[in-house]
Amino acid sequence: MRQKNRIHPSPPLAGGGKIVDLFVMVAAALLIFYWGYRAFYNWLHQPRGMKRLVLGRGELLEPDDAHVLFLESRGYEVLSGKHKVPIAVELDGQELYSRLYIDYVAECDGLMYAVKISRERQPMDWTGSGLRDRLLVFSLLMPELEGILVVDPAERSIRTVKFDLEDTKRPRTREA
Known part of the structure; x- marks a missing residue:
C-alpha cells in the first residue's frame, strides 16, 4: 500500500x-x-474649518478681450473668465440672495490672483478701509490667492492688493 x-x-x-x-x-x-x-x-x-471657495471654470475667454490682452502684455496668464459666486443670506429668517463677481483669475510666476476691473460706476476707494470693504472677501474665501489685481482700463494700470491678517509691523494698541 x-x-x-x-x-x-x-x-x-x-x-x-x-x-x-x-x-x-x-x-x-x-x-x-x-x-x-x-x-x-x-x-x-x-479650530473649525473655514469655508473656502472652490472656483469652477468660469466663463470662456474671448480671444480678442482687451482686458485679457492687457494682462497678458504685463506678463500674466489669464486662467479663466468671469465667475459668479451665488451667496445666500439669511436676515431675520428671510432668505436673501446676492452674487460675488470675480472678473478673471490670472497667474504670474506660479502665483494666483483674482482680477477685478475698475468701473466708473463703482470707483475704488484706495484707503485701507475702502480696500478692506471691497476686496478682503476674496482673500478670505480663497486663501491660496497671492493677491487681487485691480485693472484700470482707462489709466492702463494694474495695482496689486495683498492682505496680511497677521500684520506684526504695526504696534497694537492696548484696550482699556
Whole structure:
C-alpha cells in the first residue's frame, strides 16, 4: 500500500509561542488605541474649518478681450473668465440672495490672483478701509490667492492688493 504524503504542521515553538502571540496582539491593540486617541484629540482641539471657495471654470475667454490682452502684455496668464459666486443670506429668517463677481483669475510666476476691473460706476476707494470693504472677501474665501489685481482700463494700470491678517509691523494698541 502506498502511503500518502501528508504535510505535517511544524511543531509549536517550544515554551513561548503563545506568549509571543499574545504580546504582539496586545502591542498592536495598544498602538491602534493610541493612534485613535490622538486622532480624536487632534480633531477635538483643532479650530473649525473655514469655508473656502472652490472656483469652477468660469466663463470662456474671448480671444480678442482687451482686458485679457492687457494682462497678458504685463506678463500674466489669464486662467479663466468671469465667475459668479451665488451667496445666500439669511436676515431675520428671510432668505436673501446676492452674487460675488470675480472678473478673471490670472497667474504670474506660479502665483494666483483674482482680477477685478475698475468701473466708473463703482470707483475704488484706495484707503485701507475702502480696500478692506471691497476686496478682503476674496482673500478670505480663497486663501491660496497671492493677491487681487485691480485693472484700470482707462489709466492702463494694474495695482496689486495683498492682505496680511497677521500684520506684526504695526504696534497694537492696548484696550482699556
